[in-house]
Every structure is written in C-alpha cells, then in structure tokens.
Amino acid sequence: MKIIDLITWFENWAPPSWQESWDNCGWQIEPVILDEPARVLVCLTPTLTVMQEAISLRDNGIPVNLIFAHHPLIFSPLKSLQSGNPIAEMVRLAYTHKIGVYTAHTNFDRVNDGTADMLAQILQLKQVTPITPSQDGLGYGRVGYLEPSLTLKDLLTEIQTRLSPPNLIFSPESNLDITIDKVAVLGGSGASFISAVVKTGAKAYLTSDCKFHQFQEARDRGIILIDAGHYATERPACDRLVQKFRDLGVEWAQLSQKDEDFRQFFQIT
Structure with a gap:
C-alpha cells in the first residue's frame, strides 16, 4: 500500500475537518514520499528521539518512511527554523532521510x-x-x-x-x-x-x-x-492503530519503542 493510499483511507475514516480550531492535524512534514510503499512507525508524540529511532531502523535495513503520530509536531505558526531548534532539526532529518511526519489528533479522538x-x-x-x-x-x-x-x-x-x-x-x-x-x-x-x-x-x-x-x-x-x-491513557490507541494498518496490508508498521512519557516519579527505595 502506498503512503497516499494509506492517508486517503485514514482521512476517510477520521477526517481532518473534524479537528478542533486550535488543532493542527494532517501532514506536518511531507518530503515527497506519497507514492512510496508505506512503512510506518506509529507514536504518541513525534520527537527527535522517535525520528532517530526511524533513522536507526533504516540503517538496519527497514526503510521506514513515515512517522504517524497522535500529537502534532507543529501547534503554532512557525516564525523561523534555526539550528538547535527541535522542530527545525526534525524538518532537516525528515528531508535528509525522506521520512514524513503525519498527525491525527482531535479527529482521531472521536x-x-x-x-x-x-x-x-x-x-x-x-x-x-x-x-x-x-x-x-x-x-x-x-x-x-x-x-x-x-x-x-x-x-x-x-x-x-x-x-x-x-x-x-x-x-x-x-x-x-x-x-x-x-x-x-x-x-x-x-x-x-x-x-x-x-x-x-x-x-x-x-x-x-x-x-x-x-x-x-x-x-x-x-x-x-x-x-x-x-501517556498511559493514549498510548493504547496507537498500538491499535498499528494493527489496523497491518490489517489494511501496509508492508511494515510498528509501534515506536522510543515514545516518551516526559514525566518521572521519584520513589524512595
């Protein structure tokens, strides 16, 4: 299944038009990959760590070309892209390695x-x-x-x-x-x-x-x-999405192992 066919299927199921006015669903970065066979890494949040995971998979023979995330990479209009900025680095790596980033947020919630x-x-x-x-x-x-x-x-x-x-x-x-x-x-x-x-x-x-x-x-x-x-209340839906992609016939789909909770809880042992 090509990436364009996967996204068409998804947007018929969970249309981006259902998103809230403050949200930013859909393509975040599309580095000319629509006609490629979909090889998808699904995550909750698209971070540099997840991008590096996708690049590592490519280096090990799995040509991942799409990060499909629940949370948007870009929420507010960007005023600049500068070195050292995480979003700028995501854009650079996405185009260098031809790995797209697509987001389904409040439309996927419904x-x-x-x-x-x-x-x-x-x-x-x-x-x-x-x-x-x-x-x-x-x-x-x-x-x-x-x-x-x-x-x-x-x-x-x-x-x-x-x-x-x-x-x-x-x-x-x-x-x-x-x-x-x-x-x-x-x-x-x-x-x-x-x-x-x-x-x-x-x-x-x-x-x-x-x-x-x-x-x-x-x-x-x-x-x-x-x-x-x-993290705990939304991650299970990402796992289910992987299975749905596989059932559709996507060549390769996997849940990210580098998704982050962003919180740590200190416990005295």
Missing part, C-alpha cells in the same frame, strides 16, 4: 478504536456511548457500564494492571468498597469535560492531566476523578 474508545474497550465497558456526541454516533469520550460492577478498589486495580501508569491519582474517597457501575473515559487532557460527565450519570471518570481544583470540583459534584496520566 472515532471508534480512537483514544477514548480504546479505554472503553480495555475496561470492557458495555452499552458504550460518547460523553459528548458529534457526528454519526461518534464524539469525545466514552461512557458505559461495568458488567459486573466493581468496587472502587477493584476498578483502580484494573486500571493499574491494564494501563500500567507510573502514578495513579483519584478523588478523595474514604470507602474503597463503594460500588462502581457506570464509568466515563477520555484519553489525554479531559478535565474540561467534568460537567458533561456529570450529566451522563457516571460514578467514575478516567482521564488525565487533572489539576488540584478539578479534583475538588469532581468530588463536590459526586464524580470520582481518576488520573492515569496522558
């Missing part, structure tokens, strides 16, 4: 098998619907039922086991044996959806990047807010 839908599948939620519907039954976040219900302690254990976050934070709740039957999920930064989650009747909400007073807000509004971290 679709089935996207970031939120994967979390719902991982927790095996039933009767799943979007938190905020958009088009054709799709939308941001997912909410569904646990069958059977779980205690809060068991739900937290499931999240820790299935997502392996380095740090799991949740709203103050003295009774870990409280029963949870309805859960909302949204990968990445989802605290701004707390009001929408309240309207769904969910008892717990799994997302990330929550601030101190957002935990207070959730507690005061009767929602147990669970923060598993940006």
Whole structure:
C-alpha cells in the first residue's frame, strides 16, 4: 500500500475537518514520499528521539518512511527554523532521510478504536456511548457500564494492571468498597469535560492531566476523578492503530519503542 493510499483511507475514516480550531492535524512534514510503499512507525508524540529511532531502523535495513503520530509536531505558526531548534532539526532529518511526519489528533479522538474508545474497550465497558456526541454516533469520550460492577478498589486495580501508569491519582474517597457501575473515559487532557460527565450519570471518570481544583470540583459534584496520566491513557490507541494498518496490508508498521512519557516519579527505595 502506498503512503497516499494509506492517508486517503485514514482521512476517510477520521477526517481532518473534524479537528478542533486550535488543532493542527494532517501532514506536518511531507518530503515527497506519497507514492512510496508505506512503512510506518506509529507514536504518541513525534520527537527527535522517535525520528532517530526511524533513522536507526533504516540503517538496519527497514526503510521506514513515515512517522504517524497522535500529537502534532507543529501547534503554532512557525516564525523561523534555526539550528538547535527541535522542530527545525526534525524538518532537516525528515528531508535528509525522506521520512514524513503525519498527525491525527482531535479527529482521531472521536472515532471508534480512537483514544477514548480504546479505554472503553480495555475496561470492557458495555452499552458504550460518547460523553459528548458529534457526528454519526461518534464524539469525545466514552461512557458505559461495568458488567459486573466493581468496587472502587477493584476498578483502580484494573486500571493499574491494564494501563500500567507510573502514578495513579483519584478523588478523595474514604470507602474503597463503594460500588462502581457506570464509568466515563477520555484519553489525554479531559478535565474540561467534568460537567458533561456529570450529566451522563457516571460514578467514575478516567482521564488525565487533572489539576488540584478539578479534583475538588469532581468530588463536590459526586464524580470520582481518576488520573492515569496522558501517556498511559493514549498510548493504547496507537498500538491499535498499528494493527489496523497491518490489517489494511501496509508492508511494515510498528509501534515506536522510543515514545516518551516526559514525566518521572521519584520513589524512595
């Protein structure tokens, strides 16, 4: 499958027109590779480390020519490209080695098998619907039922086991044996959806990047807010995307092994 055919398929499934006004989905760097057979390295965030991983794979006989990322490389208009600047270096390496960078962000968040839908599948939620519907039954976040219900302690254990976050934070709740039957999920930064989650009747909400007073807000509004971290809540969708590409007949597709969480947690041993 050629790169142009892969991108055409993807944009029919998750159109860039679905992105938010502040977002920047689609081609970030396209170094004249559209007619080449697609050999894709999928990642959460396109960084120099991931680019170097792609170059290393090329040096070892795997001619990677596309980095397919969830997070955009370019968010704001560039005013200059200078040596020492990470984006400038990405551009230089992309054209030198003919490795493109394509991004699917808020458009990928909405679709089935996207970031939120994967979390719902991982927790095996039933009767799943979007938190905020958009088009054709799709939308941001997912909410569904646990069958059977779980205690809060068991739900937290499931999240820790299935997502392996380095740090799991949740709203103050003295009774870990409280029963949870309805859960909302949204990968990445989802605290701004707390009001929408309240309207769904969910008892717990799994997302990330929550601030101190957002935990207070959730507690005061009767929602147990669970923060598993940006990386842990979105990385599973990247893994699923690799499988979808392989099922399409892409010659080579692999999940990056150099994706970075950008956070470290100090523990005294």
